[in-house]
Structure formats: C-alpha cells, structure tokens
Amino acid sequence: MDGTVLVADDDRTIRTVLTQALTRAGCKVHATSSLTTLMRWVGEGKGDVVISDVVMPDGNGLEMLPKIAEDRPGLPVIVISAQNTIMTAIKAAEAEAYDYLPKPFDLPELMKRTAKALSEKRNAPSVKPEVEERPDELPLVGRTEVMQALYRLIARVMNTDLPLMITGESGTGKSLIARAIHDFSDRRTLPFVAATSAELAELEGPANLLSQVRGGTLLVDEIADLPDEVQARLVRMIDSPGDHSPRFMATSQTDLQAAMDAGKLRQDLYYRICGTALHVPALRERVEDIVLLADHFLVRAENEGAPHRVLSSDASELLRILAWPGNVRQLENIIRRLALTARSEEITKTEVAGVLGPQPDVAPAFGGSSSEKLSESVARHLQRYFDLHGDMLPPPGLYQRVLREVETPLIEIALAATGGNQAKCADLLGINRNTLRKKITDLEIEVTRRRKLM
Numbered sequence: 001m002d003g004t005v006l007v008a009d010d011d012r013t014i015r016t017v018l019t020q021a022l023t024r025a026g027c028k029v030h031a032t033s034s035l036t037t038l039m040r041w042v043g044e045g046k047g048d049v050v051i052s053d054v055v056m057p058d059g060n061g062l063e064m065l066p067k068i069a070e071d072r073p074g075l076p077v078i079v080i081s082a083q084n085t086i087m088t089a090i091k092a093a094e095a096e097a098y099d100y101l102p103k104p105f106d107l108p109e110l111m112k113r114t115a116k117a118l119s120e121k122r123n124a125p126s127v128k129p130e131v132e133e134r135p136d137e138l139p140l141v142g143r144t145e146v147m148q149a150l151y152r153l154i155a156r157v158m159n160t161d162l163p164l165m166i167t168g169e170s171g172t173g174k175s176l177i178a179r180a181i182h183d184f185s186d187r188r189t190l191p192f193v194a195a196t197s198a199e200l201a202e203l204e205g206p207a208n209l210l211s212q213v214r215g216g217t218l219l220v221d222e223i224a225d226l227p228d229e230v231q232a233r234l235v236r237m238i239d240s241p242g243d244h245s246p247r248f249m250a251t252s253q254t255d256l257q258a259a260m261d262a263g264k265l266r267q268d269l270y271y272r273i274c275g276t277a278l279h280v281p282a283l284r285e286r287v288e289d290i291v292l293l294a295d296h297f298l299v300r301a302e303n304e305g306a307p308h309r310v311l312s313s314d315a316s317e318l319l320r321i322l323a324w325p326g327n328v329r330q331l332e333n334i335i336r337r338l339a340l341t342a343r344s345e346e347i348t349k350t351e352v353a354g355v356l357g358p359q360p361d362v363a364p365a366f367g368g369s370s371s372e373k374l375s376e377s378v379a380r381h382l383q384r385y386f387d388l389h390g391d392m393l394p395p396p397g398l399y400q401r402v403l404r405e406v407e408t409p410l411i412e413i414a415l416a417a418t419g420g421n422q423a424k425c426a427d428l429l430g431i432n433r434n435t436l437r438k439k440i441t442d443l444e445i446e447v448t449r450r451r452k453l454m
Contacts, residue, residue, distance in 0.1 A: 001026050005030075008035060009051075014080075048118055052077060053079075054080075065097060078117060102148050113396075146281045150280065154278065163273045164248070165223075165250050167253070169282045171330055193216065194221060218246040222251060283330075285381075291311065291316045293332075297331070301340075307345070309347055315349045408445065411436070411445055
C-alpha cells in the first residue's frame, strides 16, 4: 500500500495496532484520539484515507462525514464502531462513508479495505439531508458476521426503488426491518402502510391503499398466506400503481420456492415482489448475539422504569444453549419479565429456567437431520450466507472468518469436556499445547478449571 492514512480512535491499543500494521504495509500514518485534530488534518489536506471511530471524547465521527465530504470531496472514510446496531450501519451509509466495520474488527479485513480505498479514485459524494434522530427501537443488535452482512445489505438497498422481499422465521423482526428501511430512506416523509388481506380483498381495496400510501411504502405481511384471488389483485396493483408509485415490500416465514411448487404462491407475484431479497437469520443461527441482545433488552427495560438487572454467567450460558423457536421476540419477552420479577440485581440461572418453562429439543448445532454429515450442514449454512448477499459477493477474507467461526466453539467445547485442562484439551484436539494457548489468547476464549466427572 502507498499513501497516508489518518486514524482517529480514543482507544490507544487500536491506534497502536493500526499504526504498526499500516506502517508495515508501506503507509504513512497520523493517529489521534481527537476528532478536532482529525478535522484539522483533513482541512490541511493531509491523508488519502480516514479510519475513524464513531464515539469519541469530543464528538461523533459520523457527524463529521458531511464536513469531510465538503472540505475534501472524494476522501474515503472507513467507519469502525463498537455500536453493533443496524442504525450505525444505516447512518454510516447515509453519511456516505466509504465502508463500515464493527468492532472488534478483523485486522486483515480492515487492511484489505484500506488498500482498496487507497487504490480507488472516488467521485465526490453528494451530501444527503440529515436523518431525524430517533431512539434505536429495533431488536437488531448483533456483532456476528451474519448480522453485520445483513446490516450492510440493508444499507445498500435502502434508497432503491426495487420491491423488497424479507424472509425469516416468526419473531426475527421482518416487519420492523421493513419499517426501518422506510424510516431511513428517501421516502421517510411519505406514509408507511401495512396492507391486510381483508383490505386487498375489498372491491376498492387496492385503490384505497394506493391513495393512503401516496408514493410511500406499502408492506404486505406473509404474502404466501394470501388467497389466490388476492394475490392476483396485488399483481395488477404492482403493474399499475398509478401516478405515485409506492415501494412494495413483503414478508414471509414460508419457503417461497416450496410455496410456489405447492401452488400457494403465484409465480407472477413472486417475480414482481422479489426485486431484492433479505433473509433475517434465526436467533439460533447467531448464538454469539444472544447475551448481547439480552443485555440490550435489560437496559431498555431499565430505561422504562424497571430495576437495574444483570445476568449471572450461568444464566447467560443457559440463554445461549436454548433453541429459541420464537426468536428475538421470545427472548425480549423473557428478559422483560425477568427484569420485573427477579429477586435481586443479578438474574440467576434458576430464575431464567423458571420463566422459560418446558423447552423444545435444541436443534443440532449445524442444523439438518441427525444423519446429515457435518460437511453437508456446513455447506447449507455457507450457501445461505452467500444468498444473504444477493447479487453481491461477501466481504473479502471469508476463509479466515469461516475457520474462526468453527474453531472457537470447537476449542470451547473441547475445553469444557476436559474440565479446562489445557494439556488434555491439546491432546484431544491433536495440537501442540503452545498452539492451543495462543489460540485461546487470540480468540479471547475464557478458560475455567473444574473437576470433570467421567
């Protein structure tokens, strides 16, 4: 790499790591913990790429992007943030950030994106109007790769006019995603209307809905459940929307291909509504986000008047191993109840179990049937990951990310099986003990020694 990179982050460790890595790669680096200093450097014409945190002691990094675009049109800004929510990704996209990565970020991935930014000569971005601030109401919190990929895809399709199909199991937040895309899109000043089957079935239903939406966003929930005659009316409505065409969105928890094969979903409707497809992962597909979400809901409950609560380590572990058939909505309801009923500040495993009641059997960790080979299960999940990106490729560095996703739980389970004895664990895995120690450190795996009953 060849160029000058400006790094702004209040974490000294991150500044040091980035400075060392970029310098070894051939870049000149100016690092600071102050947005004021960063903006002075930008105004002086320094830097070919900016890497900036969002929350800084003297301001918000995202709020500086329009000023940077005004002072230095075409200067790429890569945003990094520990605020792992959909709003951060959306606001970064709206502010014309060159790229966005959540913390903790993958250093090789950040280096690749920085190299790409240095090599590209970007056109001057247009400054978009600021988005009205509102509370982060969405239960779309997560730092797993599958959620970060979803955030990035949402940010890319937000201001297009293409119809949007949002799929996922019940309770994953499909309708909330549709609403968020509308509220942060160029149509946000226009109505958002959720159409019911009964409204579509009325004689003047389609005309009345188009009159209500007035060029905004029209959402149809569970499209595969609509009667055939209603689906036909919806097709005609999409084909002839009138003078003020809305953006059409639909949700479904049904396998749409299977629904078409069974004659439950019209092909002409499917091809009209699936301009872009978003798949919302089930909670069991992003286990590492469960405790993060639970903490998010505890904070929200406290803000609404509930007592301050925290999860014990045993309670957190119980939440992680459950199947969660109701997904994020089920988790939210459980946590809200615990916030009100727990006997002390720390929520115990016993209290969680008492609120949960009987649970269905947990699905195999890799999905599929018990006779399915591990390689087949992994192949299905990888294909789903690629499908999530639509017509675009996933971010570079996929090989190492996939290895890390498999390696971490393998080592954690092996350590648990050997009672935290690293010598036995290394022997079980067939690797050198020093190699195991390094992986435990690199992957930030917590080791707890205990007597293992055999």
